[in-house]
Amino acid sequence: MLKGFRDFILRGNVVDLAVAVIIGAAFGAITASLTADVITPLIAALVGAPDFSSLVVHVPVLHKVAPPSPLPANYVAPGEIHVGKFLNALINFLLNAAAIYFLIVVPMKYLLARFEPPAPPSTRACPQCLSDIPLAATRCRFCTEPVLAV
Structure with a gap:
């Protein structure tokens, strides 16, 4: 039983996947910082808002809703659509996708094409x-x- 588990763990694709998850988490923190600290302020300087997370669209509410007595930290009032938080997440995703594509996928394609015979x-x-x-x-x-x- 333990030999089968050892063989499973030491198989190449499991180890590669574990390394990819760890590096992906660390790289996610880097791109989140790049988005929050560099790109969002640059775009905000052009738009005039200090941060995209403050962009909210207000929709009229058809019925009265009483807010909870102690407001939770992530409470969203009825009729508020937080577009800015979505824009921050979208920019972060696009940065992650571009970095993975240009720093991992393209070089791997190049290396595989170079080492594989035609x-x-x-x-x-x-x-x-x-x-x-x-x-x-x-x-x-x-x-x-x-x-x-x-």
Whole structure:
């Protein structure tokens, strides 16, 4: 039983996944800081608001709702839509996605393409019409010219 657990834990993809989760959490903190401390103030300087989290859309409420007596920390009044918090989360997501794509996916594609041998060709050109035909074909399907099998 323990040998099976050890084999499961030491399999490459489980270890890679654990490393990815840990690095992803740390990288999430970095991009959250970049969003909150650098990008949001730059955009806010253009828009004029100090922070996007203060952007709220008020919708008329059709019935009276009494707020709870001790207000919770994350209480949202009826009829308030916090658009700014969504914008902050959207900017943070886009930064994470862009960083993962440009810093991990693109270099990995480049490295894999560099180290993998090219796939063997599965087609060849017809000597008569120059269209692609399978390697084992004895006649071109486009011009019906007999060709020598490879």
